[in-house]
Amino acid sequence: MEMLTLEAFELATDVVKKVATETKLLYSQYLSNQCGNKVYLKPENMQVTGAYKIRGAYFKISTLTDEERAKGLVTASAGNHAQGVAYAAKAYGCKAVIVMPTTTPLMKVNRTKSYGAEVVLHGDVYDEAAAYAKKLSEEEGYTFIHPFDDLAVATGQGTIAMEIIKELPLVDYILVPVGGGGLATGVSTLAKMMNPKIKVIAVEPAGANCLQESLKAGKPVTLDKVSTIADGTAVKTPGQIIFPYLQENIDEIITVEDDELVGAFLDMVENHKMVVENSGLLTVAALKQLNFKDKKVVSVLSGGNMDIITMSSVVQLGLIQRERIFSVSTLLPDKPGELVNVASIIAKEQGNVIRLDHNQFVSTNRSAAVELKITMESFGPEHKKKIIDALQKGGYNPKEISVMM
Numbered sequence: 471m472e473m474l475t476l477e478a479f480e481l482a483t484d485v486v487k488k489v490a491t492e493t494k495l496l497y498s499q500y501l502s503n504q505c506g507n508k509v510y511l512k513p514e515n516m517q518v519t520g521a522y523k524i525r526g527a528y529f530k531i532s533t534l535t536d537e538e539r540a541k542g543l544v545t546a547s548a549g550n551h552a553q554g555v556a557y558a559a560k561a562y563g564c565k566a567v568i569v570m571p572t573t574t575p576l577m578k579v580n581r582t583k584s585y586g587a588e589v590v591l592h593g594d595v596y597d598e599a600a601a602y603a604k605k606l607s608e609e610e611g612y613t614f615i616h617p618f619d620d621l622a623v624a625t626g627q628g629t630i631a632m633e634i635i636k637e638l639p640l641v642d643y644i645l646v647p648v649g650g651g652g653l654a655t656g657v658s659t660l661a662k663m664m665n666p667k668i669k670v671i672a673v674e675p676a677g678a679n680c681l682q683e684s685l686k687a688g689k690p691v692t693l694d695k696v697s698t699i700a701d702g703t704a705v706k707t708p709g710q711i712i713f714p715y716l717q718e719n720i721d722e723i724i725t726v727e728d729d730e731l732v733g734a735f736l737d738m739v740e741n742h743k744m745v746v747e748n749s750g751l752l753t754v755a756a757l758k759q760l761n762f763k764d765k766k767v768v769s770v771l772s773g774g775n776m777d778i779i780t781m782s783s784v785v786q787l788g789l790i791q792r793e794r795i796f797s798v799s800t801l802l803p804d805k806p807g808e809l810v811n812v813a814s815i816i817a818k819e820q821g822n823v824i825r826l827d828h829n830q831f832v833s834t835n836r837s838a839a840v841e842l843k844i845t846m847e848s849f850g851p852e853h854k855k856k857i858i859d860a861l862q863k864g865g866y867n868p869k870e871i872s873v874m875m
Contacts, residue, residue, distance in 0.1 A: 474628075476660075479625060479629065479656075479663075482525075482625045482628065482629050483633075485529050486528055486529055486626055489524055490629070492633055493512060493516055495510040495637050495768065496510065496511040496742070498510070501757055504758065505757040507762070507765045507767045508767065509767050509768075509769060510641075511742070511769055512630060512633075512634060512769065513744065515744065515747070515773050518557065519550070519557050519581070519775075520581070520773055521553065521702075521747075521773030521774070521775055522627060523555075524553070524557055524558065525554075525626040526551075526554065526626035526627040527551060527555045527626070529623070529625060529626030529629075530615055531558045531559065531562055531564075531615070533622050534613060539564040539613070540564065541612055542567065543555060543564060543565065543613050543614075543615050544567045544603050544606050544613070544614055544615070545603055546602070547568060547570060548649075548701050548704065549578030549775055550578070550702055550772070550773045550775060552578065552582045552587070553578065553582050555587070556582050556587035560586045566585075567588045567590065568587045569590045569592050569593075569603040570592075571592070571593050571595055572592070572594060573701065575777035575780055576777055577776070577778070579591070590602070595704055595705075596617075597707065600617075617652065618649065618650030618655075618705075618708075618709050619710060620652070620711065624652045624659070627652050627655070628655075628656025628659060629656075630653070630657055630770060631657040631660040631661045634768050635665065635668075642765040643668070643671060644658075644661055644669075644768045645673055645724075645753035645756055646658070646670065646770045647752040647770065648673060648723075649702060649705040650680075651672075652709065653770070654681070655716055655719075658716070659715050661719075662719050669722070671720075671723070671756070672716070673753050673755075673756040674725050674726070674752070675725065675726060675749075676698070676726060676728075677696055677697040678696035678706075679723075680692070680693050680706055682723045684707075685720070685723065690707055690710050691707070693706045698728055699728045699732075700731060700751075702748070702749030702750075702772070731748045731752070731755055732788045732791055733788060733792070734754040735751055735784045736788040738771075746773070746776075753770055753771070754769055754771070756769075789847075792850065793848065793854050794848055794849065796845070797825075797846075797870070797873045798844055798861070798868035798871065799844075800812070800841075800844075800869070801866075801867065802840060802842055803840075804839075804840040809826075809842070811864065812861070812864075815864045816857060816860075819860045820853070822847040824847060826843070827842070827843040828840065828842055829841040843874060858870070
């Protein structure tokens with residue numbers, strides 16, 4: 471049947487219920503206060519595969535013939551579509567080969583394998599993995615399942631909009647992350663069908679803004695390179711087939727710097743007790759850039775598949791960014807009691823030392839000066855200043871340096 475019609479979206483909504491969770495909207499008082507709107511979260515990170523991609527993958531596979539499924543499936547993905555196809559293929563009892571960039575987080579690779587798929591690591595970014603997947607399709611006869619440039623896949627992703635509007639009929643704005651554009655295509659097309667007054671804002675990483683550049687050019691363009699911690703949306707070229715729908719239905723594009731994603735991760739963990747991957751955080755970070763107030767806004771959290779190492783790095787960077795971890799360097803005489811005195815000043819101000827580096831060889835005259843580098847935790851900028859001021863009053867001259875971890 472023809473895709474991206476209301477009939478197709480209704481069918482897809484019924485089909486994906488077999489594998490996808492209907493993720494209920496979560497109202498966020500914290501984010502609402504931050505941006506002056508009523509913010510609701512669409513937690514697709516809570517899907518069985520950890521991301522919305524299960525919707526499009528399963529619906530696409532449901533439209534294939536028995537013969538096409540019997541050939542085996544192949545796709546390329548940075549992780550979430552990979553898991554969606556692997557899970558759906560297992561449900562249909564067919565073989566799946568998944569080509570993933572070599573930079574894909576280990577957790578996404580292992581999760582994909584756990585669903586019974588064969589994983590091939592190739593290329594540094596999605597586009598290189600996709601070229602190899604297409605080559606395998608031609609050589610081995612596999613049926614290729616495109617992660618975004620496919621109308622059936624986009625129709626499956628659009629079921630998110632069906633759920634949003636069903637639960638929040640008077641929604642004003644829907645924010646969707648964009649990599650290749652499949653999610654944005656499905657959500658924006660269905661949203662406009664159901665209520666043309668709904669505005670859909672696409673959110674891209676600043677270092678992978680292929681849709682923004684393509685809309686400026688009036689045609690799909692390929693970026694020279696992509697550079698972003700949002701690996702799930704690190705795409706050089708938006709979909710050719712779906713591009714006209716994006717042109718017609720996307721109302722605005724916001725780009726987000728990587729540093730803003732770090733802060734958004736801390737916000738979600740601390741205020742909502744949820745792990746959301748960097749691509750899924752795009753719509754949260756974008757809330758600060760909205761130029762309107764008092765509207766009902768839904769942020770689609772596209773996924774939560776973040777490996778522990780990445781998570782650790784993001785938390786550390788976030789704490790440094792918010793000045794809850796900082797380092798200072800000071801010179802002090804090399805005599806008994808000086809180190810204890812410094813530690814006492816910090817303890818009195820409720821600072822928590824997490825690392826010390828005591829260098830006796832900074833000067834040939836050790837009795838005159840040795841260098842002490844201290845990394846410590848604070849409650850935030852004001853508390854940090856209070857600790858530094860106390861060290862200053864104690865006769866030391868602390869200078870802030872890059873954090874030692």
